[in-house]
Amino acid sequence: MTKLNREGLAQLREQARAGWQQRWHGKQAQIIIGMGTCGIAAGARKAWDAFADELKKNNLTEVRIEQTGCMGLCYSEPTVEVRVPDMPPIIYGKVDAEVARRIVRKHIVGKLLINDHIYDRPALDAFGKQG
Amino acid sequence: MQAETKTELSPGLLEFIRQWKDKPGNLIMVLHRVQQEYRYVPRDVAFQVAALLEVPLAKIYGVITFYHLFKLKQPGRHVIAVCMGTACYLKGGEDLIRELETLIGAGVNTVSPDGEFSVEVVRCLGCCGLAPVLTIDGEVFGNLTKAQLPDVLAKYQGKQLAAATA
């Protein structure tokens, strides 16, 4: 890629924002896994694999798995945010492989929240355009 | 001038040293690279690094012995690092160390007699939510109890240890 000037940056930012909007508010379900050291230590990679496997089994090829940093909910690692269109974004905690599979089956397929693994977003986003 | 046989440095290490040679403050980065290769800093490698970087050997040893991550002795085949951050301490990190001593015969900063494990203490792995925590070769085990230790170790040592502690 060429070095950016100001215009280039503005263009790139617009593209990035569009992509971001698409990802966060688009038509596809999305699974965002906290992949900080603590998340990984608590088993985030195993959860990731379980998600991927279960999505495949259910033929949900359009559902994206994304990674993010630590949400700060260390007591509930691994934490996962699940965004399904027309449903509130939900943060699940203590997501082991089994819970991951349940999330796919019940939440993504069945549109049912999984009662005992829901945690609260630690703070509202005062800065971004996440909504 | 050393009596021991001279270790031949790998091309990768030599290239790394060449790249860093003229950068100020290179020594710690080079030592990290050396340890990546050998898991410790062998004596004759330290001599060679001194010559290649044109740094007094004494300075290299001063640095190696100052920083806990640098080692002058070969560690065990698996390195167990027990977190002794405050959260882990309060939640029983010390018990894990005591249990390890009985299980593998290696206390802090020693290698087990069979050369399989060495035990170290680390100051906070940043997994306080999982306290108490230890890592084996970088893999993190959290919310550990003494009772779980033999199983965890067995993963690394295989049947031999499992039999010994059964």
Next chain:
Amino acid sequence: MKNIKLEINGKPVTVKEGTTVLKAAQKVNIKVPVLCYHPDLPAWAACGICVVKIAGTAKMLRACSTPVEEGMRIVTHDPEIVQIRRTVIELILSTHPNDCLQCPRNQNCELQKLAADFGIRELPFEHRVRPLPVDATTGSIVLNPEKCILCGRCAKVCQQMQNVWALEFLGRGEKTRIAPAADVTLGESPCIKCGQCSAHCPVGAIYEKDETRDVLKALLNPDLHCVVQIAPAVRVAIGEAFGFEPGTLLTGKTYAALRQMGFKAIFDTNFGADLTIMEEASEFVERFAKGHGELPLITSCCPAWVDYMEKFAPDMVPHFSTAKSPHEMVGVMAKTYYAEKMGIDPKNIYMVSIMPCTAKKYEVSRSKDMFSSGQQDVDLSLTTRELSRMIKAAGIDFANLPDDETSDSILGSYTGAGTIFGATGGVMEAALRTAYHMITHKELEDVNFTAVRGLDGVKEAALTIAGKEIRIAVAHWMCNIETVLDRVRAAKLANGEPAYHFIEVMACRGGCVGGGGQPYGADDEVRRKRAAGLYKDDRECARRCSHQNEEVQEIYTEFLGSPLSAKAHHYLHNKYQAKPLYRK
């Protein structure tokens, strides 16, 4: 530079910007106690004894390292500061052996003095001393890490002043110790035995190997003919142990003391220095005027420098003067020429050198060339510090000894050129005086080459003899030598004119007057005073050029033939070889 005004204990002080609080306090005669600080070194700020307060604040600063600021108001003493200093001293003592009676620094230890000043009568804290082995492997200096208070002076001197890096802080925290790297002994390390560590150590953790008992035994042995020689720098420093000002010239009293102690003959290393100049100046003339051999010629009379060169700069071997150091020349002449003349079996001659130097202890057996008389040419080398202890033990009232005691013929007379060997630049100056004569066959009108005197780390000059320019360099304390050698190397690589024709190197700051075996407490002021004593000796000498020394002329006529003769080569020259930095 800007002047800074501040107030210390209410007294106004004006000092230059960049001055430390400690120096500013000294200026108005306020004494802030220090322990790790030494004026030769940048403040390391380790011990915590010199803490002072900024008036009105609770925070404390270290006087040794804090630069003054405009309008600063400093308090150096109040009950809290004194209590804190006291606690710190008690803490240090709680990890120190406190075996003052057997300590080499008894009565001149800086820690002992602090403990005395603070009236410490008991140790409140648990006493714990790390058991660490003594390292006496160099034969010159002894490292006793149990006594080490980790002030860092020795390591800083070894690294920053001497660029040797034999000593380094190893380990961390309470396990920190000062030792050579890679599990070797000091003897196997790059140590050059200069002893600057021992001269700077505030306690008895690193000190000269004491050999006074061996000397006493030799003196007691009726079969031995014990002879002694004193180095130039000894005569201007020995008095410090007996209340004299540094630099007081005490040649006569020192001779007298030695005579009282039972030596059969008192020689003078200054004689050897004149002899060295005859050889070395001849070597220079050979190389410079006749083109035989490599230029520049580099002096070799400093054994610490020789050791350094063999380890760190072996490419300089061809440049080295092969002339032995003065005391070795006296040693070999004593066991050959003198023995022959006196009809004494050389085996029964016991030659003791009194040196300002710890490396001389190493030099006396450094190679087989040191045995060219068939015996070890010099049996033993004592430091100035050891001699002062022997004089005290012998019950000699040094201050009231006669001043006119003379040395013994035939290795005792000396010229002004011989005596200035003890100061940086002295060897160069002495050599030039004689080289001039050798080249021009004339005597100099003014023998003073002031450009090579003084404490600048590297002194360069150019002079013309017989229409030819001679470029010279004088370096002292080893950290200055690499720049000089690099210029030599660069010129060699360029295949051009040599960077210099003649280089003098001394390992210690100020030359031998600041030697590692000299009385404690040397700083630049003391070094200057000692050097001034030598230049005074030079001025007062009837003869000021080595070739004018009649006993030296006699030795050539009667024994050696001429400078650089085969016989002279056999007895007065030696060889050098590259050595590994680490012997293990």
Next chain:
Amino acid sequence: MAFKHYVMVCGGEGCESKHALAVHDALLKEVREQGVENEVQVLKTGGFGFCGDCPAVQVLPDQTLYVGVQPGDAAAIVTQHLKQGRPVARLVFDAAKNAKMFPADVPVGHQKQLRIVLRNCGVIDPEKIGDYLARDGYAALEKALFKMKPEDVIEELKKAGLRGRGGGGYPTWQKWLFTKKVASEQKYIICNADEGDPGAYMDRSTLEGDPHSILEAMTIAGYTVGASQGYIYIRAEYPLAISRLNLAIAQARELGLLGKGILGSGFDFDIELRLGAGAFVCGEETALITSIEGNRGMPSPRPPYPAVRGLWEKPTVINNVETWAAIPVILLKGGEWFGKIGTATSKGTKVFALTGKVNNCGLIEVPMGITLREIIYEIGGGMLKGKAFKAVQTGGPSGGVITQDYLDMPIDYEALAQLGSIMGSGGMIVMDEDDCMVDVSKFYLDFTVDESCGKCAPCRIGGRTLYNLVDKISKGKGSLNDIEQIRDIGLAMRKASLCGLGQTAPNPAISTLKYFEAEYLAHINDKKCPAGKCRDLLTFFILPEKCIGCTLCARRCPVNCIAGERRAVHTIDAAKCIKCGECYQVCKFGAVERT
């Protein structure tokens, strides 16, 4: 088919409230009875942090928050809100209650937290620079380079009142200004990422979750003070953070956000990583600098400060990760905005690593001026296992303990210092009735003894002597004179140690002694450890009335010192007991007692 509404009732695993359960059940019943069970899902969730107003109920997706809900309110919520779409106004949470901490234009959530530093952590993919750009990444840099003069940047930081988050709390704008003023060809910017407090990991999370924010801020600093090179000094123990930083640096270089002529301006700046190697003292700035230079990390005296003579003797700005991460936001939203958050002297937010004996350990970011009670009982979800709160340790090995009496004091730099602790890097360790203060003090001293660089005598020797004194007390061998010695040594270390590590090393001991002297005296006079922690002072014995003779303890005892027939009362041989506590833990009948 998704549900139309999700009703979340506060009352997760940490919640003890039966009331919340009743509200949950009432809502569930009402939903069924009103026939909307196909449109509404009722759920129990983790704590919202409103335990004072228990229970809280949140309705999604519109995020209406109800507090103080009673079971009787269920019908109204279902009928009015879920069926007719009109929230029940009398139950809606009133933001004004929390207004003291939030400036008017910050949207107030129901949470106590406000994420400025952690704004992107857990939101963006840290390995995608696009995610960072989408959230205004590098907009602050652009603004600084093209719309602000260096003085303006410093002015903005001054307005913000940002103070160093590494512990000292020194005003950031002053550091930058000093560095800017010194004339020098070369200057340096350093990010101190040598986070080493045991129990603090906010920097690691920030670097792992939002690495570009650090690069952006450092570049802004380079522009402001006239430096062209930055270094991030990071613990080698953080491999993930290192790899993400390396990736971020490569991305920024590729786009020209680092390197020559950034964004077409004439400004050059680049950043390299330097790794630590396991030395806590290297968090101290002079030690860090000498470590970057490739030396033993031994501190040197200040002044001169790094702003005047820092890395390779050149003027250097050195700030820690959390400070850096706040800077782009300050530039974008303005110093005034930031300055409205927090207390009079401490502005903005602070990240804490809340750990220890609380239910919800985690990384939290809260406005300065929040109380410990809010942190522990609301955000932290209260004490683990319902045990009694004893103290909070802030500031790690340099800090001290804060007791029950001060739970309601608003936290800022000054308040903590006044209590004999420090803000430090933000470790916050909650301790309960089972934690012994002598033992805690010993733990921190063990840490500082181990991490002391050994250079200065007060820290090297004083630290060990202090540890030994506290150790002696913990073993029941102490005397009252030992307490006197602890105080004497503590004073000497505070005043005469060279660096912050040594100066603050006695704090945990002095602080626990100040607030829990009785506990020390119990160890000394009664040879007892009231918390039951200090092994040497414990005795284990079996209560005959509770023991049923199951033999479990005897079988688990590693030294075979428990005797007793099956179904008969067991006894412990106190002489052989090694006080491992195994029997105490395994007994299912509470028959093993310790004193």
